[in-house]
Amino acid sequence: MNFKTLNRIILSLLLVGAFFSAFNYISPWLIIGFIIGYLSFILIISTNVQLDFFLKAFHNNPFEEDGRIALTFDDGPVENTLKILEVLDKYHVKASFFCIGKNIEQNPEIFKLILEKGHFIGNHTWSHTRKMGFISSEKMVEEIKKCDEICYRIGGVRPATFRPPFGIINPKTKRALDITRHKVIGWNVRSYDAIISSENMILRRIIRKIKPGDVILLHDTNKLTVEILEQLLLFLRSNNYRPVRVDNLFNIDAYY
The missing domain is CATH 3.20.20.370 (Glycoside hydrolase/deacetylase)
Known part of the structure; x- marks a missing residue:
């Protein structure tokens, strides 16, 4: 899944959540918690090149056998x-x-x-x-x-x-x-x-x-x-x- 697709899914979930929150079906704190969690997720994947989330990088060679x-x-x-x-x-x-x-x-x-x-x-x-x-x-x-x-x-x-x-x-x-x-x-x-x-x-x-x-x-x-x-x-x-x-x-x- 690419980042644009993920963002669209998250935005759709937030809109649905906001709709249900407006009618008191779910707590607005749940929406706030979801937003904070997603922002934390973005921070982690953006500051850790080793995760290879946005592109593949060279971090180590797991096939190396010669030391x-x-x-x-x-x-x-x-x-x-x-x-x-x-x-x-x-x-x-x-x-x-x-x-x-x-x-x-x-x-x-x-x-x-x-x-x-x-x-x-x-x-x-x-x-x-x-x-x-x-x-x-x-x-x-x-x-x-x-x-x-x-x-x-x-x-x-x-x-x-x-x-x-x-x-x-x-x-x-x-x-x-x-x-x-x-x-x-x-x-x-x-x-x-x-x-x-x-x-x-x-x-x-x-x-x-x-x-x-x-x-x-x-x-x-x-x-x-x-x-x-x-x-x-x-x-x-x-x-x-x-x-x-x-x-x-x-x-x-x-x-x-």
């Missing part, structure tokens, strides 16, 4: 990205970076270094606005295309993949992606490194359920992530996991 996993970093490039790159070099690991366009503009040399070292680049919009869930499809297309353009201008690549800021996917985002044709990369292991201040707690969150084919979400904007990354790579090495780029994990094209 491969993907380390992904959001919101760079920033100065701290350089330290992330040093750790990745130390362990001879390739990772995936979902970059914000305006940060690429501010840190072009760091962006080029990510590419020179053989890491993957994905689109993470131009501005990463906190209003992401409310902007129009046209504005979303602009955000995605503008990020693509600076990726090409600075690094000579046009990302074929997109990661939605905050994991938000709604009908407007879907319409935008129908136009831009980007594949959506989600995650199934969220570190909360942008929220939790304890390195040990973040590391435990990552490793407690890790399995082959997982996609781990980290942020290269967080200084704590550098130390967490080193500890994580030591764990992965000792447990026979092999970090790879997301395009290799899912066998998809990285760039157009």
Whole structure:
């Protein structure tokens, strides 16, 4: 069932409910409760890309048998990205970076270094606005295309993949992606490194359920992530996991 059909059904039920409520057949509180429940449902499905409600995204590879996993970093490039790159070099690991366009503009040399070292680049919009869930499809297309353009201008690549800021996917985002044709990369292991201040707690969150084919979400904007990354790579090495780029994990094209 698509979202438009679902909305029509919900609206029809509300109209019927309002009719019966007007004649005191049912309590108006039941209608209010139904509305609150539906709005809560919309909030949940719109802010959880992993649910695949509006479109199918790549969150993990359940068929992986060789111990491969993907380390992904959001919101760079920033100065701290350089330290992330040093750790990745130390362990001879390739990772995936979902970059914000305006940060690429501010840190072009760091962006080029990510590419020179053989890491993957994905689109993470131009501005990463906190209003992401409310902007129009046209504005979303602009955000995605503008990020693509600076990726090409600075690094000579046009990302074929997109990661939605905050994991938000709604009908407007879907319409935008129908136009831009980007594949959506989600995650199934969220570190909360942008929220939790304890390195040990973040590391435990990552490793407690890790399995082959997982996609781990980290942020290269967080200084704590550098130390967490080193500890994580030591764990992965000792447990026979092999970090790879997301395009290799899912066998998809990285760039157009």
